[in-house]
Amino acid sequence: MTLAVGALALTMTSCQQKSEMDSFIDDLMSKMTIEEKIGQLNLHSYAGFRSAEKVNTDDENVKQLMAGQMGGMYGISNVNTLRQLQDLALQTKNGIPLIFGLDIIHGHETVFPIPLALSTSWNMPMLEQVTRTAAIEATATGVNWVFSPMVDIARDARWGRIAEGSGEDPYLGGEIAKAYVLGYQGHDAELDSTEVLTCVKHYALYGAAEAGRDYNTVNLGRQEILNGYMRPYAEAAKVGAASYMSSFNEFEGIPASANKYLLTDLLRDTYGFDGFVVSDATAVVEMVNHGIGDLQEVSARALQAGLDMDMNSDGFVGTLKKSLDEGRVTEADIDKACRRILEAKYKLGLFENPYKYLNPDRAAKEVFTSESRAFARQVAQECQVLLKNNGVLPLKKDARIAVVGPLADNATEMAGTWSMSSHAGESVTILQGIKDAVTNPNNVSYAEGSWFFLDGQLESDLKYGLIGIFMPNFVPEPVHTTPQAKLIAEAVAKARQADVVVACVGENANMNGEGSSRADITMPDAQMELLKALKATGKPIVLVLNTGRPLILNWEEENMDAVLNTWSEGSEAGHAIADVLFGDVNPSAKLTTSFPRAVGQLPLYYNHKNTGRPHGDFEKYVKFRSNYIDVINAPLYPFGYGLSYTTYEYGDVTLSSAEMAQDGKVTASVTVKNTGNYDGKEIVQLYIHDVVSTSTRPVKELRGFQKIDLKAGESKTVEFELTAEDLKYYNHELQYVCEPGDFEIMIGPNSRDVKMAVLTVK
Numbered sequence: 001m002t003l004a005v006g007a008l009a010l011t012m013t014s015c016q017q018k019s020e021m022d023s024f025i026d027d028l029m030s031k032m033t034i035e036e037k038i039g040q041l042n043l044h045s046y047a048g049f050r051s052a053e054k055v056n057t058d059d060e061n062v063k064q065l066m067a068g069q070m071g072g073m074y075g076i077s078n079v080n081t082l083r084q085l086q087d088l089a090l091q092t093k094n095g096i097p098l099i100f101g102l103d104i105i106h107g108h109e110t111v112f113p114i115p116l117a118l119s120t121s122w123n124m125p126m127l128e129q130v131t132r133t134a135a136i137e138a139t140a141t142g143v144n145w146v147f148s149p150m151v152d153i154a155r156d157a158r159w160g161r162i163a164e165g166s167g168e169d170p171y172l173g174g175e176i177a178k179a180y181v182l183g184y185q186g187h188d189a190e191l192d193s194t195e196v197l198t199c200v201k202h203y204a205l206y207g208a209a210e211a212g213r214d215y216n217t218v219n220l221g222r223q224e225i226l227n228g229y230m231r232p233y234a235e236a237a238k239v240g241a242a243s244y245m246s247s248f249n250e251f252e253g254i255p256a257s258a259n260k261y262l263l264t265d266l267l268r269d270t271y272g273f274d275g276f277v278v279s280d281a282t283a284v285v286e287m288v289n290h291g292i293g294d295l296q297e298v299s300a301r302a303l304q305a306g307l308d309m310d311m312n313s314d315g316f317v318g319t320l321k322k323s324l325d326e327g328r329v330t331e332a333d334i335d336k337a338c339r340r341i342l343e344a345k346y347k348l349g350l351f352e353n354p355y356k357y358l359n360p361d362r363a364a365k366e367v368f369t370s371e372s373r374a375f376a377r378q379v380a381q382e383c384q385v386l387l388k389n390n391g392v393l394p395l396k397k398d399a400r401i402a403v404v405g406p407l408a409d410n411a412t413e414m415a416g417t418w419s420m421s422s423h424a425g426e427s428v429t430i431l432q433g434i435k436d437a438v439t440n441p442n443n444v445s446y447a448e449g450s451w452f453f454l455d456g457q458l459e460s461d462l463k464y465g466l467i468g469i470f471m472p473n474f475v476p477e478p479v480h481t482t483p484q485a486k487l488i489a490e491a492v493a494k495a496r497q498a499d500v501v502v503a504c505v506g507e508n509a510n511m512n513g514e515g516s517s518r519a520d521i522t523m524p525d526a527q528m529e530l531l532k533a534l535k536a537t538g539k540p541i542v543l544v545l546n547t548g549r550p551l552i553l554n555w556e557e558e559n560m561d562a563v564l565n566t567w568s569e570g571s572e573a574g575h576a577i578a579d580v581l582f583g584d585v586n587p588s589a590k591l592t593t594s595f596p597r598a599v600g601q602l603p604l605y606y607n608h609k610n611t612g613r614p615h616g617d618f619e620k621y622v623k624f625r626s627n628y629i630d631v632i633n634a635p636l637y638p639f640g641y642g643l644s645y646t647t648y649e650y651g652d653v654t655l656s657s658a659e660m661a662q663d664g665k666v667t668a669s670v671t672v673k674n675t676g677n678y679d680g681k682e683i684v685q686l687y688i689h690d691v692v693s694t695s696t697r698p699v700k701e702l703r704g705f706q707k708i709d710l711k712a713g714e715s716k717t718v719e720f721e722l723t724a725e726d727l728k729y730y731n732h733e734l735q736y737v738c739e740p741g742d743f744e745i746m747i748g749p750n751s752r753d754v755k756m757a758v759l760t761v762k
């Protein structure tokens, strides 16, 4: 299925505009020295993230800026500070304005659910509105370039940054990438002062880090990356993404930041990208550790491979002139990169008005507003995956409810990873959300219930580790001030007096995200103690799971009455969770990552291939088959899975024709009926399987989905139009082809429970 997209954002609409830009930049560059050109390729942060104080001109990075050696700055979210930095840039010889970048990953000051949660909504118009809202807030605080969207495909839940992406499927990931880019940049070529440049990251393949260990080596072949990983990066380029960020990992033995195949052959020559590429923070200097040369060597290699801007390494600004003098790079290499940075500034309109994004009056009116918070609540309602329900949900509003767990009354943890601009303390807690929803708040009791981990040092390191990096003399406050046994006893006492327990447990924000890989992805030990003690009370338990990654939930599936996976839901978490718990909203989200039964199954993904000795997902162990002695092959919860308070019945899959010519099209249809008592939204999914092909193909691949509204008792026929384009893949020669033969066309509510018809392509 190909989404029709409007005019390509940021692609110059007319030849005249392009030639005006070219001659403006030609003229500017003719006045620039080589050092000034190299200066444009340099990016740094500035210490005062939110501070509105006078900019410190003794700061090393500010000194570089004043010397005309800086193309942009990042990590600052305050119009006053940014105006001062822009003033300084304009006072340099050529007066070239700076671009200002920031990590805005799932909303800015109004925080939306983490990206993995957002992806479970499968709601493209809503996701576009999420980044549109973030762009308005970003630009109101002076930011004109966001380090987002993060589109890395991840098949391994150990990797902490799985939280920042859209899961394991390249097709869905591609659709989401487009929605995000269009939300940030708009649909037309012009950027108004509420639209920002995007930076698609992390280019490329960062999510395939071996063993889920962050920054680790990637070991994949070209055919596999083209079929399984690259689509989201390519789709973002199609809708005009303005920039990309090169990733930390290597591919084929060459770090991504100096990898010509990735940066030039694919990104520019194949995907048609014409913006600029910035390195990830310190990725250039890290290539010294990768072992491919000293800073001068890696900087020269990066530039020649197609990297345009160096974040934080001082590799370009510190060594490219020397490399030019020694003939290791050419002036044309430097000019090319410089031109791309200047073009981005031109497209932003900064040469016309360097203060376009620096309006001091906007933030007070346009950031963290009641409207944006109401939207964040609506979004979070669609990002909760109901994994199990034995009928205990929805809860009754007059029940006596014990709300327990370390995440129950924890406003700061609701925002999740990458939310440094959030009003964290002002997020709505789950306890608050429940109290606001019930008939009588006095019927709601609360207990913290447990520590996060039994290991206090680990808990402290996770909580304060980041602060410790920036403030080496920082003395952390003690954790575990109340004994675990006492916390549990209090929770159990509250549970005994209640009709139902809502246990709010899982990962806090520091347990996922960058640098937070886990080798054990079960419920942290201290919280498992709490769950077991609650279970022993015999009371019904609803597990409200806060997490940034798939967890192993075998015990929870067996012992909890309901499991609602709420991820980290952002500013309005508590309200949105209560909306679902009490049935004011019927849950509709579906997983975009497989949930394993054992860490040994990882990497685990639904679109895997068959082996020569395939084994049924639910079959027990058989020697000499492709399976494990100690766990079945099936995930605990498959890709695309998620329950509702109602039930849906799927009819058979019908095709408008059983045959299709290469230039033809066929409609696949299915009738879906809401057979339960609640109105709902259902995500209908279409998968294909190429039965015989010249290269091996996955057992299933998502190629379409529709999210439909169905009232109780209502039926709808859902149609998917298929062309050869939907059946193509990269063959062994890396040609993108639809090979004649049979294709299974499968439609269903998730990747496991599908019905099928066969289509023959001539």
Ligand code: BGC
Residues within 6 Å of the ligand: 103, 147, 201, 280, 281, 514
């Ligand atoms: C992360 C990027 C981020 C950059 C700038 C890096 O450590 O990998 O995702 O955009 O820092 O903050």
